[in-house]
Amino acid sequence: MNTSVIEVENLTKRYGDVEALRGVSFSVSEGEVFGLLGPNGAGKTSTVEILEGLRTPDGGRVSVCGLDPQCAGADYKHVIGAALQSTALPDKMRVREALDLFGSFYPRRRGTAELLKRFGLEEKRNAFYAQLSGGQKQRLALAMALVNDPRVVFLDEPTAGLDPQVRREIYDIIEELKKDKKTILLTTHYIEEAERLCDHVAIVDHGKVIAMGTPRELKERSGAVTRITVRMARPETNGALGSLEGVTECRIEADDTLLYSTRVPRTIVALVKHLEDQNNELISLEIAAPSLEDVFLELTGRRLRD
Amino acid sequence: MKHTWALTVSRMRLAMRNRAFLFFSVVMPLVFLFIYAGLLGRGNRDAVPYLLADVLALTVMGSFWGLSVQLVTFREQGILRRFRVAPISASAMLASSILSNYVLTIPTIVIEFYLSRKVFHMSGMGNLVGVAVLLTLGIITFATLGLVIASVTNTMQETQIINQILWFAFLFLSGATVPFPSLPAAIQRVAYFLPATYLVSGLQQSMSATNPVGLSDLGMDLASMIGCTVIAFVVAAQLFRWEPEAKAPRRAKLWAAAAIIPFLLLGIWENNSKHVLARSITDYQPIERTSPPDMPAH
Numbered sequence: 001m002n003t004s005v006i007e008v009e010n011l012t013k014r015y016g017d018v019e020a021l022r023g024v025s026f027s028v029s030e031g032e033v034f035g036l037l038g039p040n041g042a043g044k045t046s047t048v049e050i051l052e053g054l055r056t057p058d059g060g061r062v063s064v065c066g067l068d069p070q071c072a073g074a075d076y077k078h079v080i081g082a083a084l085q086s087t088a089l090p091d092k093m094r095v096r097e098a099l100d101l102f103g104s105f106y107p108r109r110r111g112t113a114e115l116l117k118r119f120g121l122e123e124k125r126n127a128f129y130a131q132l133s134g135g136q137k138q139r140l141a142l143a144m145a146l147v148n149d150p151r152v153v154f155l156d157e158p159t160a161g162l163d164p165q166v167r168r169e170i171y172d173i174i175e176e177l178k179k180d181k182k183t184i185l186l187t188t189h190y191i192e193e194a195e196r197l198c199d200h201v202a203i204v205d206h207g208k209v210i211a212m213g214t215p216r217e218l219k220e221r222s223g224a225v226t227r228i229t230v231r232m233a234r235p236e237t238n239g240a241l242g243s244l245e246g247v248t249e250c251r252i253e254a255d256d257t258l259l260y261s262t263r264v265p266r267t268i269v270a271l272v273k274h275l276e277d278q279n280n281e282l283i284s285l286e287i288a289a290p291s292l293e294d295v296f297l298e299l300t301g302r303r304l305r306d
Numbered sequence: 307m308k309h310t311w312a313l314t315v316s317r318m319r320l321a322m323r324n325r326a327f328l329f330f331s332v333v334m335p336l337v338f339l340f341i342y343a344g345l346l347g348r349g350n351r352d353a354v355p356y357l358l359a360d361v362l363a364l365t366v367m368g369s370f371w372g373l374s375v376q377l378v379t380f381r382e383q384g385i386l387r388r389f390r391v392a393p394i395s396a397s398a399m400l401a402s403s404i405l406s407n408y409v410l411t412i413p414t415i416v417i418e419f420y421l422s423r424k425v426f427h428m429s430g431m432g433n434l435v436g437v438a439v440l441l442t443l444g445i446i447t448f449a450t451l452g453l454v455i456a457s458v459t460n461t462m463q464e465t466q467i468i469n470q471i472l473w474f475a476f477l478f479l480s481g482a483t484v485p486f487p488s489l490p491a492a493i494q495r496v497a498y499f500l501p502a503t504y505l506v507s508g509l510q511q512s513m514s515a516t517n518p519v520g521l522s523d524l525g526m527d528l529a530s531m532i533g534c535t536v537i538a539f540v541v542a543a544q545l546f547r548w549e550p551e552a553k554a555p556r557r558a559k560l561w562a563a564a565a566i567i568p569f570l571l572l573g574i575w576e577n578n579s580k581h582v583l584a585r586s587i588t589d590y591q592p593i594e595r596t597s598p599p600d601m602p603a604h
Contacts, residue, residue, distance in 0.1 A: 054387065054391065054548075074393035074395075075394060077391065078393060082391040084387060084391065086386060087387055088383045088384050089385060089388065090380070090385060090390070092320050092324065093316070094319060097316065101313070102310060102392055104308070104309070105392045106393070210311050
């Protein structure tokens with residue numbers, strides 16, 4: 001049975017008139033990657049910064065490895081590692097110096113050489129922080145989060161602002177961490193990040209968890225339907241495709257016909273049969289399974305990046 | 307303690323790579339030395355200790371500026387919050403600022419002594435132990451003042467305004483540029499409340515080639531520096547802010563004001579006893595004899 005490493009109960013936080021967290025609750029099991037997914041301002045960073053001990057909650061209960069981040073002091077810092085969303089190092093600090101310095105704060109630490117190698121920073125070991133690219137800075141932030149070989153790692157928007165290729169590099173690194181059985185809490189507003197990396201996801205909006213589960217569960221639980229994009233030699237505009245088996249909605253966009261289906265295999269069989277009967281020809285067919293973006297859209301009526 | 311030392315070494319390394327630090331902490335004090343001992347001294351070897359005392363005081367006083375700017379920069383850039391998720395205390399951050407500044411100021415002081423001896427043929431060095439104690443306490447006191455400034459200001463602009471006001475007060479009211487006996491009586495009364503005044507007069511008295519004072523004669527000055535440093539350090543640690551957006555509460559300014567209590571008391575006492583003025587007149591004699599016609603004389 002998995003034991004909970006992170007427990008958050010009914011967390012509330014207010015900044016002046018703004019209610020940033022309105023009763024957030026979730027728990028994270030040992031060795032899993034848990035994602036807080038939501039748009040900017042949803043309360044993800046407030047939650048993770050309370051867990052890191054950087055902010056004090058107004059209400060609720062938080063426990064990480066059995067410790068209260070607000071009271072445990074230095075002991076707590078030894079069991080966690082964190083890559084913060086908005087932080088920096090001094091411009092003239094070299095990469096290896098940063099790892100050496102932060103490593104020296106912990107009794108249990110990983111070697112600088114090992115971290116440089118693992119995070120692909122060997123060539124940049126003597127570079128100043130200011131000389132690093134965005135991706136290299138983020139890789140250094142991840143290396144520093146692991147410098148004390150922590151039990152729990154907090155990654156706050158680890159790929160925000162990075163281009164897609166660099167983002168994928170960071171995904172590879174986080175997948176490596178998964179193999180180490182680290183418990184990871186990551187926040188993100190990228191759907192693909194949550195789907196690819198997270199074992200469990202909590203969708204956060206306006207300071208509340210509005211849905212929680214594995215990415216698959218969330219998609220299955222929602223009424224989201226699969227989109228089938230069809231292109232035919234002769235477009236059909238008589239609405240006949242809307243009555244095919246499993247189709248809940250049919251829309252025509254330029255040359256494409258979009259069929260929303262709850263029973264994809266049956267819809268496709270019926271479609272092929274229908275086209276044969278009509279002596280029409282299928283040029284292309286694309287199936288898009290419902291994504292967490294669709295789930296979010298369904299739950300909030302907004303897109304994640306609105 | 308181990309963490310404080312690791313931070314200190316790192317801070318020293320960063321400072322050595324900082325051109326502004328090298329200019330303000332090494333080049334500028336040496337320029338002051340050449341202006342003072344070279345131009346104002348006019349070849350009078352007996353005047354060099356007095357002038358070197360002023361240069362040393364200026365070197366030491368600059369500590370508050372560098373440290374306040376550095377701490378505010380670290381806070382504004384989100385560097386401090388990275389340290390906050392590590393097992394590092396506010397006291398360790400502050401102590402490393404003071405220690406690194408102390409270690410980095412020593413070479414400049416040594417060079418100033420060396421040049422005064424070799425280039426300007428300084429006749430004697432007065433009470434060297436007293437000078438060393440004053441310099442040590444002075445560097446620490448002014449560094450801690452810088453940390454208090456950083457703890458009560460919210461932006462770099464605010465920090466720089468306070469720094470400029472204090473620097474001008476320290477520069478022109480302490481006796482380091484305009485000889486203390488030459489200041490109008492009303493200004494002297496204000497100057498008695500400044501830590502810089504006691505650093506300058508203490509150094510001038512200790513460096514006197516003919517009649518250097520002992521440490522016991524500076525008891526109140528030294529006690530005020532220690533008192534100010536202790537209070538300022540505690541206040542800076544209590545008011546320490548790791549987060550860029552965290553604002554100093556209004557009561558912070560009152561807390562910070564507590565740091566000047568020792569010099570407030572000393573200033574009241576000094577306004578009655580005029581001890582500093584009497585000593586300054588005596589110490590100023592060798593300079594007065596070498597003063598060009600347009601320099602103030604008593």
